Amino acid sequence: MNAHAAARIAPLHENDPRSHDPVLEELVDFVGYRPNALLTMARKPGVVPALLQLLGVTLRGDGLLTQALRFLIAAEAARGARCRYTTTHLVHAAHHVGVDWDKLAALPSYRDDPRYTQQERKALAIATAGGSLPVREPGQAITQARQVFTEEEIVEIVSCVAMVGWFNRWNGLMGSELEPVPSEALAYVPWLQDLEV
Template sequence: MNSQTIARIVPLHESDPRSRDPVLEELVDFVGYRPNALLTMARKHGVVPALLNLMGVTLRGDGLLAESLRFLIATEASRRARCCYTTTHLVHAAHHLGVSWDKLAALPSYQEDPRYTEQERKALAIATAGGSLPVRNPAQAMGQAKQFFSDEEIVEIVSCVAMVGWFNRWNGLMGSVLESVPSEAMVHVPWLCELEI
């Protein structure tokens, strides 16, 4: 893991009123901590509620796919982007939603690992294709996914991949410092330590 531990832009102090948006408070209740990345985003009025509302539509809450699968998809896309901060957050959230540490630790070998179903493999292949730029072999990943998913479900998969792209770029540029709560995932998921901040 990259040893950079100082944010390039200092997050707002949690007592700053700009860091107290109601949508952010709902996320804090879900994950159990106040993410530094969002405390930096809060410096630009409107970004946090807009982004968290989009996250609510793509990753969280009601959807055609299970919330845990949507977080696995986002985790794989972020892993492919090699963003440690974002990926660690997503691993922590996926575990919070019931995905075992063992299954998360096996994510880099999801294509062969028996802990992953064939349906999960096809969804994760879309995340692998779209997790880096340029996108790699999208036609193959999308074509194979159509064996298991409707067009609407594939749109939901792609929305998870696209959503996490914002966070990968934000955290890569800002050097967001990982908080202690999600960092516990690194003990259980060793490949996280190989990613960049």
């Protein structure tokens, strides 16, 4: 399936009243477009507001970690699942909250790349461990993270990784079609092209 194939279940048309939940409108204001995945989820009443509330608690808004780090963690978790739609969205969102394209392009090399701090590397190692199932060596990643993070901060890191799991599975099953706005990330972050759709 290529990046422009039709979704397995079509998203709601933007004129459909179910596609205009107030919580969704706030997200549209933040990212600048209507995510097709959410317009498909909107077919099941209650899913979009519940999911976006969880997204607001984990990735957006106030937190112990910066929003930029939380989106980096989420992008690495999605990269581990090889979901191009989810990863592209999260890379685009990370750039939207201030992460440079060059740093995002270097994400697969975060362990050695000088653009990443030791603290970021330890957070991203948790995302790498939890980015696919079965989870790979979580004990080691969390033990190393304890050197620089509190337990509450580690819980925040894991919540970002877990949040991405919903989107990876949804988009992998539904074949959500990537929108033009987040697609701009493909020009700056070449490894996105290597992911599954």
